[in-house]
Amino acid sequence: MKKFLSVVLVLLLMAGTSYGLEKKVIKLGLLSKLNTTEEQFMETWRKTFAPKNENLEIVIKFYDNLNAMQMALNVNDINEMILPDFTADYVMNMDKSYRSSLVLRSKGMGLAFGFSAENKHLQMQFNEALTALISDWTLSALEGIYIASPGMTEPEPIEFRNFEGAEEIRIAVTGDLPPIDYIAADGRPAGFSTAVLSEIGRYLKKNIKLINIEAGARTAALTSGRVDVVFWYEIDTTKEVQPDVPEGIILSQPYYEWDRFVHLVKVRDEDKKTKGWDPSSWWSVRDVINLHDTGAQ
Amino acid sequence: MSLNEILYRILIQGGSYLTILKGLRATVEISVFSLFFGTLLGAFVCGLRMSRLKIFNIPAKIYIILLRGSPVLMLLMLMYYGVFARSSLEANTIAIVTFSLNVAAHVAELLRASISATDFGQVEAARTLGFSAFQAFRLVTLPQVIQIAKPVYQSTVVNLIQWTSVVGYVSITDLTRVINNIASRTMQPMITIIIGMLIYLALAYVVHGIFALTDMISNRGKEKEV
Structure with a gap:
């Protein structure tokens, strides 16, 4: 019985430790920059927008065109794509399965x-x-x-x-x-x-x-x-x-x-049922507006 | 939006099908001309490569290694934005030159391998029977070379059609570029790209059909001879 309890204890400890160490990775898609690499961009990004949770890791992925980024989002290669507000509005108007999850203000x-x-x-x-x-x-x-x-x-x-x-x-x-x-x-x-x-x-x-x-x-x-x-x-x-x-x-x-960048997510039926959408909890950003709160699309 | 509506937006609305046809025409034009000039140049390079004189076969070897080893997109951008940047040559012409150079390297190696696979004893026998060197090549070696090279040449043609999909980088609106443009405009990348792939697949089958037809014609010719 002692042995059994020890084994259970060790297993629980291992599970707890690994759970604690496991980082959640959020992958964000952006259109390729002309002279900035993904690593350089991520460095600047981290300084500006720090994740709230220590166990959260942000990965930025660049895509040469919008089609490639959309397909990456469709197959869950990225969790969100970040676009200037005018293009994000265009995408949402053309395809109702895209929704804005977060809007970041960036002056100038x-x-x-x-x-x-x-x-x-x-x-x-x-x-x-x-x-x-x-x-x-x-x-x-x-x-x-x-x-x-x-x-x-x-x-x-x-x-x-x-x-x-x-x-x-x-x-x-x-x-x-x-x-x-x-x-x-x-x-x-x-x-x-x-x-x-x-x-x-x-x-x-x-x-x-x-x-x-x-x-x-x-x-x-x-x-x-x-x-x-x-x-x-x-x-x-x-x-x-x-x-x-x-x-x-x-x-x-x-x-x-x-002055606005919009995070777009693909809303799938199974996501609506099981996950819910609260990506604003991922970030501690300087200036965040949730479009759903303001009533804007 | 229903699938029918999406397909209508992608293929019909605003004369979209005409734009797709224009893109298809650009792809076919570049492929056909590149194949023609590439095959001629490839045969010439093969001749140099098989020459016993080092002054001919070493440059031919270097040409084949360089062209087969370099990505065709890099070569295309080098030609368009570098070598011919200040020339008045059209983008299509530069693309044909680039793809011809690339195809020539592949065809040269393909022909060399096919010629090496034939039995040289047959040529010697033909020469003993009084055939000239040219007759021996035309009547004995060439028919065998064609038969050996055909399947690989067919793959080269299909590969060439696929390689041309990078010409959007040098301002040519080919089939891939048109498909990308439609996907960006309609926000339906998945369906649009599947349609694009089906068109490329159809082109590959046309190539396959042409080769099958030539096989059929040559088999009928043989049957008549028999």
């Missing part, structure tokens, strides 16, 4: 056009055009059309105006960041960025040529001179130096700014 996020460092002249022209488009409210109007209700409607792709004999600006688009940058059903680039570019072309009286490439090849396309401009470089407008922008690339002023 922006999208900017990228140029080769040798092309300062074009950068200045774009900045001048953007300043004019901001002051006459053109950019605000375009935000209303493309970003206010993303995914609910699909605005027709823009017809670019042709300026006879004018210089042509070649711009790389990826189609990987709806509703800012996507490819319409007829194969033409569409979205907020193309509308902004159309206005810039009109302002500068230059022809715009859009070239569809993979997101991962943006920097190579720019530095090799294959394209003159790349759109959607994600920047932090509060910083002087952009850590994620590779050397040899210069940026325009931001043409769109936002």
Whole structure:
């Protein structure tokens, strides 16, 4: 009997110890950065958002495009995908099985056009055009059309105006960041960025040529001179130096700014029954808003 | 959303099927031209590789090792964003050049292996009977080489079609790129990618069918001769 009790005690101790040591791993998906590795990003992430629970380990995984990240979420390779609010809204509007679990506020996020460092002249022209488009409210109007209700409607792709004999600006688009940058059903680039570019072309009286490439090849396309401009470089407008922008690339002023990142989860029937959703308990973050509390989708 | 609605959004809405066909055309065009030029270049490289002169066979060996050992995406990006960055060549042309170079290395090795597998004694016998070197090659060696090389060549063709799926990195909108674009727009990656895979599978079966047809024709020819 003593032996039996000892064995049970040892087993219980072992189970308890291993249970205590076992860390829960939360895997978060993000779109690949241009110049930052997963490890570097995780380091910064840990400093900003510390997990509440010591037994919680956060793993960041990068994906080259939204499709790959969605599929990773579908097969539980990641627990959540983190997207800028406009793309998250687009995803949720298009597919009702995605829900926001958490919203993180981060001041001063922006999208900017990228140029080769040798092309300062074009950068200045774009900045001048953007300043004019901001002051006459053109950019605000375009935000209303493309970003206010993303995914609910699909605005027709823009017809670019042709300026006879004018210089042509070649711009790389990826189609990987709806509703800012996507490819319409007829194969033409569409979205907020193309509308902004159309206005810039009109302002500068230059022809715009859009070239569809993979997101991962943006920097190579720019530095090799294959394209003159790349759109959607994600920047932090509060910083002087952009850590994620590779050397040899210069940026325009931001043409769109936002301050929320949304954690998206895939809601499955079995999850609804057994787990429930309270991911906010995972984090002690500086500024968290739960969308469900505020009534927003 | 029902499956029918999803399929409608992916395949029909806004003329999506036309975009898919355009992508398919780009994939087929690049594959066919690369195969044609790659096979010609491969036969030439094979000739150099089998030469007894070191001045020919060493460069051919190096070419085969380099091209077979390097990932085709790296080669494509090197050609497009490096070697031909300042040229006015179209992206499609650069892709065809790149894939032709890659296919040539594989075809060269494939032909060399097939030629080595034939019995040299048969050529000697043909020469003894008065055949010229060219006649002996055309009438004795070549038919056997074709038979030996055919199954592996068929795999090379199917592989080539699959390799072309990386051309999106050099601004070509091929079938894979179109499928990715549709998946991003509709937010239905799983179904869209399955559709894309089925189209690639269909292409592989077309290749298989063409090879089966050539087998059938050659068998009928033999039967008539008999």
